[in-house]
Amino acid sequence: MLVLSRKKGETIVIQDQIEVTILSVEGDTVRVGISAPPHIDIFRKEIYLSIQEANRESAVPQPANFEALMHRLRGNQKK
Structure with a gap:
């Protein structure tokens, strides 16, 4: 530093x-x-960390949504 x-x-x-x-x-x-x-983002560190955490949470598939997606994909494969 x-x-x-x-x-x-x-x-x-x-x-x-x-x-x-x-x-x-x-x-x-x-x-x-x-x-x-x-084009350069400037954040206070606590805001930056909060944004990172929100991004990590949104990247994790939600079980209900994931299952519904898999069901739809399997249904399309049978046709």
Whole structure:
């Protein structure tokens, strides 16, 4: 992990496309502004992890739906 110190108003540039600017520092809270191309998704980590979990859950076949699909497929094979 790269660790950098920045002051309010200072910016970090990542691969010519992403700029991270320190907007304010108040106690333990740092406000960060991020400028990036529209094709780059930016999420808070807790939101990113929630999205990953939802994707994993949706990828697991639901037993009732899976059985219904298999029944339909078997029915089509007999014709």
